[in-house]
Amino acid sequence: MVDTDVRLGLSGSDLAIRNRTFKNDLVRIDESNLNPDNSVEFASLVEAGLTGEIVSASRFRDQDFFIVSKDRIVDILTLLRDHPDCLYNLVSDIFGVDLYGFDREPRFEVIYSLYSLPNHRRVVIKAQVSEDDLTIDTVTGVWPAANWPEREIFDLFGITFNNHPDPRRILMPDDWIGHPLRKDFPLGGEEVEFSHNVREQIVN
Amino acid sequence: MSMTLARIPQSEFKPGQGVPTGIELERYYDPETDQETMTINMGPSHPSTHGVLRLVLELDGETVVKCTPHIGYLHTGIEKTMENLSYYKALVLTDREDYLSNLCNNLAYSLAVEKLMDVAIPIKAQYMRVLLNELERIASHMIWLGTHALDIGAMSVFFYTWQDRDLVLEIKEHLSGVRTKTSWICPGGLRGPAPTGWMQRVQDFLDYFPKRIEMYETLLTNNPIWIERTRGIGMITAEDALAIGVTGPTLRASGVALDLRKHQPYSSYEEFDFDIAVGQVGDVYERYRVRIEELRQSLKIARQAWAKVNAAGENAPVRSADRKIAPPPREELDTSMEALIHHFKLYTEGYHPPVGEAIGAVEGPRGEKAYYIVSDGSNKPYRVKIKGPSFYNLQALPRMTEGRMVADVVAMIGSIDIVLGDIDR
Known part of the structure; x- marks a missing residue:
């Protein structure tokens, strides 16, 4: 019997490869933990009393990653935008990740990849969103740039944004069912248009 | 409202x-x-x-x-498809999302994968990447200039720019056999060395192109109709542009000097001497002037890159020596068992970056092009997010158009240089 992981759509050797490497590489190479001494962003968050929001903070390949809880995400991002040591005034990107394959709770992360124009630095803030409560506050008030990316996250992952000014789908058709970038959304499986009588066409 | x-x-x-x-x-x-x-x-x-x-x-x-x-009419689910391909196969999809800046996309993706795997790239490959990226920028700006002028009513510019873009495509074809979607820049370096006569061809183009820029300027820069249609149209302030997340020439025309080639140098850009073209007004005309100046700067960088590639010698490696990411040379396959195994494993299973996340960002013709890759340790990217600069730049369009004349809308769309493949992915 072929070993199959239905959730990830993997079977046989693909699954074996994934399991083997996944277990071996669980310890990240080149990763170090951040603290207020080696990260100005961490220091600013501590200074503003937002320490409790930080779930983890790490540096991987010279890039800082902060995992935070979603409750005060607007405060955190406003601070990072306005604090004189940070000044992350440009949204590089906002997007979602479905961590279904990592067997990790909570399932979703909304990732804010920010760029500081005066300092020319990047930081990545990841807000955890659990499957039970698929909502997070919008940051369109902090950067108007967040408008379309948040619509895209809603469209592709099904995470809704509280107080979003324009909560509609953006890429998929308005009557689409499901959220395609979730890991349990199958690849393919949609009927190809004008293919209902393809068999007859081939025979004749 | x-x-x-x-x-x-x-x-x-x-x-x-x-x-x-x-x-x-x-x-x-x-x-x-x-x-x-x-x-x-x-x-x-x-x-x-x-x-x-x-x-x-x-x-x-x-x-x-x-x-x-x-938007969404061109949504083809490239990110979802990439999750189901190995890293090496997913590369070819990067050519196909923003179809006018293929090599810049290749580079951004390759930088992200190389950062994940911590691979060093030979210096000649880095210079070649710079050269190819600047040629790509020239080709992309040629399309922009031709279609933008065509929209506003200056038809003949289109024919000239198309000729020049075709010269770049021929350079790419000479290099790889493919005119647009070459995938020539790949994780680990380049696909291969340049064929005989390629360097001469690039040099001919670099010698030929400056007088074409002069010609475009003669056609447009002081043309009263062009000025009438573009000056004072589609204004956006630096604060607004930054808040909306606008990048690239559209941001620089508003007076913000942000260029990743200078500010977060990648692929040895820090060794090159060039200036950032920055405007002041932030209207359609200023964006035109910024891009024309960028053409000159691109030529300047390309000349330096050409000289550096030339100085590196014909036999300098253009692929990483790390056999886990780059295939061994063909002649080794006949003599070395190790090389054969590496070759086989690389093209069947691919490589396994460690668990982690990395951003590869380049200054594309339209703005900051970034690939954010989440790796779960398998041979397929767990999640790839493509940051398309056009996606953010297009958000500025309602701000520009509202309260203005309907006839100017086409000028504004043209001036922010959108590519729908970049927006919808």
Whole structure:
């Protein structure tokens, strides 16, 4: 019997490869933990009393990653935008990740990849969103740039944004069912248009 | 904002009265202010929307009251598809999302994968990447200039720019056998060395192109019609542009000097001498001037890169020596068992970056092009997010158009240089 992981759509050797490497590489190479001494962003968050929001903070390949809880995400991002040591005034990107394959709770992360124009630095803030409560506050008030990316996250992952000014789908058709970038959304499986009588066409 | 009160139904189309225009007309009349607005649909198949952009414009006379872009007509699920391909195979999809800056996309993706795997790239490959990226920028700006001028009514520019773009495509074809979607820049370096005569061909182009820039300037820069159609149109301030997340020439025309080639140098850009073209006004004309100046700067960088590649010698490696990411040379396969195994494993299973996340960002022709890759340790990227600069730049369009004339909308769309493949992915 072929070993199959239905959730990830993997079977046989693909699954074996994934399991083997996944277990071996669980310890990240080149990763170090951040603290207020080696990260100005961490220091600013501590200074503003937002320490409790930080779930983890790490540096991987010279890039800082902060995992935070979603409750005060607007405060955190406003601070990072306005604090004189940070000044992350440009949204590089906002997007979602479905961590279904990592067997990790909570399932979703909304990732804010920010760029500081005066300092020319990047930081990545990841807000955890659990499957039970698929909502997070919008940051369109902090950067108007967040408008379309948040619509895209809603469209592709099904995470809704509280107080979003324009909560509609953006890429998929308005009557689409499901959220395609979730890991349990199958690849393919949609009927190809004008293919209902393809068999007859081939025979004749 | 909209004065939606009594709706006057659209008159029915009767046979014999002419063909339908494809433009839906909806009229709204507000008895209190005695104003009537009309909603028209511009696109998705409209020649000046540069692809399949659809704008719903609410007009008061000829003034745009509200502009709502609708995107997604070119959504092909590239990110989802990439999750199901190995890293090496996913590379070819990067050519296909922003189809006018293929090599810049290749580079951004490769940088992200190389950062994940912590691979060093030979210096000649880095210079070649710079050279190819600048040629790509010239080709992309040629398309932009031609179509933008065509939209506004200067038709002949289009024919000249298309010729020049074709020269770059021929350079790419000479290098790889493919005109546009080469995937020549790949994780680990380049696919291979340049063929005989390629360097001469590039040099011929670099010698030929400066006088073409002069010609475009003669055609447009002081042309009174061009100035009339572009100056003072589609203004956006630096603060607004930054808040909306605009990057690239559109941001620089508003007076913000942000260029990742200077500020977060990648692929040895720190060794090159060039200036950032920055505007002041932030209108359509300023964006035109910034891009024309960028063409000159691109040429300047390309000349330096050409000299550096030339100085590196013909036999210098263009692929990483790390056999876990780059295939061994062909001649080794006949003599070395190890090389054969590496070759086989690389093209069947691929490579396994460690668990982690990395961003690869480059300054593309349209702005910051970034790939964010989440790796779960398998041979397929767990999640790839493509940051398309056009996606953010297009958000500025409603801000530019509202309150302006409908005839200027095409000038504004052209000036932000969108590619729908970049927006919808």
